[in-house]
Amino acid sequence: MYAEAILSAFSQRYAGARDKFISAVETSSIVERINNIAHPLRGPKNERLFCDIAWAGNPRSRNVLVLVSGVHGVEGGVGSAIQSDFVGRHRRLPADVCVVMVHALNPWGFACASRNDHEGIDINRNFVNFADTQPDSTEAVAIWKQLIKQPATLESVAEQREQFDKLSQGQYSDAGALYFGGKAISWSRQIIEDLVAQLKPEKRQKVVIIDIHSGLGPYGYGELISDHPDGSAGQQMARALFGATVAEPALGTSVSGEKYGLHDYFWHKQGDNVCFLTLEFGTFGSQQMLNVLFADQQLQQSGKVDWSEQKTLDIKHAMQDFFCPDETQWQELVLFRGRQVIEMALEGLTAHENGS
Ligand SMILES: [Zn+2]
Secondary structure, three states, X not given: OOOHHHHOOOOOOHHHHHHHHHHHHHOOOOEEEEEEEEEEEEOOOOOEEEEEEEEEOOOXXXXXXXXXXXXXXXXXXHHHHHHHHHHHHOOOOOOOEEEEEEEOOOHHHHHOOOOOOOXXXXXXXXXXXXXXXXXXXXXXXXXXXXXXXXXXXXXXXXXXXXXXXHHHXXXXXXXXXXXXXXXXXXXXXXXXXXXXXXXXXXXXXXXXXXXXXXXXXEEOOEEEEOOXXXXXXXXXXXXXXXXXXXXXXXXXXXXXXXXXXXXXXXXXXXXXXXXEEEEEEEOOOHHHHHHHHHHHHHHHHOOOOOOOOHHHHHHHHHHHHHHOOOOHHHHXXXXXXXXXXXXXXXXXXXXXXXXX
16 A cells, blocks of 8 residues: 555646646756746636646756656646656666656646646547548547537447447547547647657657547546557567556457547657557546546536636536545556556666567
């Protein structure tokens, strides 16, 4: 069992999570630099919003581990806790490895307890090439329209894997519906593009990205999801690093289905030395997830999110309680798995080329 002091790395709310991360960074002996990128908008309490990028270890190291939190705003509490815990308990890093922590990639969504960003964009469907024709959204939007007419059908959508996968694969036509991938590069995606330009994966030996999410799968279990194509170098690397624990949507072995515009795809393009995994922590199941997402989406669509209203607070608290449960046993499972995955990644990054 972890002590309360360790579990205090968790905060469901953006401001609290950021305070914990920044204070861990400030007292850390491994963080070399931090870049605070200000968001154009403010949070519901008029607080300033940032995506903070902290570099631990020598930034010129040949091997890099990137830990990302808050792609889906409200899920940020989970990744933030893992990042703060990591910074707080390491006094040194293995030679030739640096760890880059991207804290709250979508700070507006985190602060406003929403999955999407301020433009209604699901960042994890936004990494398509906008010069191309986007995938056909007809079916996904039709399912959404049916849900609005008849919210009771949420239950059958959550239960039928095929329908749920269809709804959540991403759509590019309706900014008011869930899983909207956007019409252009989002604020958050631009941060990733700038980071990649700075990091220069082609000049590194190995780059591993762990993108931390929550909401899918069994309570407290952290599934490592690889969307690398079957037979690719990335898939080989994922399996070499994490063994049988790697789940692959393309092979039907994951809680997640195949999707458009994933954050993964942008990193996959950076080279064969890059391995991207989503670390997805389960909470209370798909049915309840759709319930809270649906209520929040309806609230946003109403155009009047009034933070002084009890109804708003109820919907937002339900989102926070679903995506980052304030429960000791859940937090313990998350920390255990988070630490395990990070240590495995660091070990893999420092292993000798031939055989060890
Ligand atoms: Zn997510």
